[in-house]
Amino acid sequence: MIDLRSDTVTKPTEEMRRASYEAEVGDDVYREDPSVRKLEEKAAEILGKEAALFVTSGTQGNQIAVLTHCRPGNEILLESDSHIFYYESGAVAALAGVQTRTIKGDKGQMNPADVFAAIRPEDQHFPETGLICIENTHNRAGGAVVQVANMREIYHHANAHSIPVHVDGARLFNAAVSANCSVQDFTKYSDTVQICLSKGLGAPIGSILAGSEDFIRRARKWRKRLGGGLRQVGIIAAPGLVALTKMTERLAEDHENAQYLAKSIREIEGLSILNSVDTNIVVVEVADLGCTADQFVEALKQKGVLAVTFGPTLVRLTTHYDVTKANITTAIQAINELTKEVIGVN
Numbered sequence: 365m366i367d368l369r370s371d372t373v374t375k376p377t378e379e380m381r382r383a384s385y386e387a388e389v390g391d392d393v394y395r396e397d398p399s400v401r402k403l404e405e406k407a408a409e410i411l412g413k414e415a416a417l418f419v420t421s422g423t424q425g426n427q428i429a430v431l432t433h434c435r436p437g438n439e440i441l442l443e444s445d446s447h448i449f450y451y452e453s454g455a456v457a458a459l460a461g462v463q464t465r466t467i468k469g470d471k472g473q474m475n476p477a478d479v480f481a482a483i484r485p486e487d488q489h490f491p492e493t494g495l496i497c498i499e500n501t502h503n504r505a506g507g508a509v510v511q512v513a514n515m516r517e518i519y520h521h522a523n524a525h526s527i528p529v530h531v532d533g534a535r536l537f538n539a540a541v542s543a544n545c546s547v548q549d550f551t552k553y554s555d556t557v558q559i560c561l562s563k564g565l566g567a568p569i570g571s572i573l574a575g576s577e578d579f580i581r582r583a584r585k586w587r588k589r590l591g592g593g594l595r596q597v598g599i600i601a602a603p604g605l606v607a608l609t610k611m612t613e614r615l616a617e618d619h620e621n622a623q624y625l626a627k628s629i630r631e632i633e634g635l636s637i638l639n640s641v642d643t644n645i646v647v648v649e650v651a652d653l654g655c656t657a658d659q660f661v662e663a664l665k666q667k668g669v670l671a672v673t674f675g676p677t678l679v680r681l682t683t684h685y686d687v688t689k690a691n692i693t694t695a696i697q698a699i700n701e702l703t704k705e706v707i708g709v710n
C-alpha cells in the first residue's frame with residue numbers, strides 16, 4: 365500500500381527509535397525528565413520564544429493556547445476552514461467556553477481588513493475579542509502558505525488592540541521550507557505557536573506549544589487540568605527532538621514529490637488540481653469523472669493507493685517521508701488506470 369492519506373502516517377525512523385530506547389528519563393510533572401527539558405529548550409530556541417511546552421497532540425496544544433489566552437464568554441477570530449474551528453470537535457466551545465467568529469480567507473489567508481473589522485469595540489452587549497488564530501500552512505486550503513506580510517499586518521494591528529495572536533503551525537516547517545525562510549520569520553508575528561512533531565517531521569507522538577515564560581507557566585497548569593501532565597515522557601520527547609533537529613530540511617523532498625504528483629494529475633483527463641500545491645498536499649477534483657470522492661478513494665484503494673476524501677467530490681493526497689518518488693510514480697499509474705476505467709463506464 366502507498367499511503368497518501370496524511371503525513372501523520374509516518375513511522376519513527378531508526379534514529380528516533382534508538383533515541384527513545386536510550387533516552388534519559390525522570391518524572392516530568394516534577395520537571396525531572398531531562399529529555400523533555402532538552403526538547404522544550406531546543407523548541408523554544410528554534411521558534412524564537414522564551415519557553416515551550418511538550419503536549420500530546422496538536423489539538424491539545426491549540427486547546428491549551430485558547431484556554432490560556434481566553435476567558436469564558438470571549439470571542440475568538442479564526443479562518444472559517446481552520447483546523448481549530450473545523451476539526452477539533454467543537455472543543456473551544458466545550459472546554460474554553462468561547463464563541464468563534466469565522467472569517468473567510470483566500471487560500472487560507474484572512475484579509476487583514478476583515479480581521480480588523482471583526483474586532484469588537486468596548487460595549488456591554490459585546491463579547492470581548494480574546495484571541496486571533498492564524499493557521500500556517502493552512503490544511504483545508506491544501507497546505508497553502510500564509511505569507512509573512514499577512515501575518516505581520518494582522519499581528520501589528522492585534523497588538524495595538526492588546527489582542528494576542530496564536531499560530532496553529534502544525535505544518536509551520538513546511539511553510540518555512542516553501543517560502544525559503546526561517547520559522548522565526550513567521551513566529552515573530554505571533555504571541556504563541558503550536559507545531560506538530562508527528563506529521564511531516566515523523567515523530568511518533570507530540571506537539572510543542574511555545575510562547576512567553578509567563579504564558580507557558582499558565583499553559584502548564586491547563587495541560588495538567590486536561591490530564592496531559594505525563595511522567596517518564598522522555599521516551600517520546602527524545603524522538604521528538606530528532607524530528608525537530610534533523611527532519612525539517614528534508615520536507616523539500618515531500619514538496620517536490622507533491623509537485624510531481626500534481627503535474628502528472630493535471631495531465632489526466634477528468635481530473636483537476638484545486639489547490640496551489642505550495643507544500644506537501646494535493647487536492648484533486650474528481651467531479652468531471654462523474655463519481656464521488658468516496659467512490660474514487662475506494663477504487664484507488666483497490667489499486668494499492670490510500671487517499672482521503674476532502675469534500676463530496678474532492679480527494680486529498682499528502683506526500684511524506686515514507687513515500688519515495690518511485691512510489692509516487694506507481695500512484696500516478698494507479699490514478700491513470702482508474703480514471704480510464706471510470707471514464708469507460710460513464
Ligand SMILES: *Cc1c(COP(=O)(O)O)cnc(C)c1O
Pocket residue numbers: 420421422423424426447448499501502503532534535560571
Ligand atoms: C493535524 C493538525 C492539527 C492537530 O494535530 P493532532 O496532533 O492531530 O491533534 C492542528 N492543526 C492543523 C492545521 C493540523 O493540520
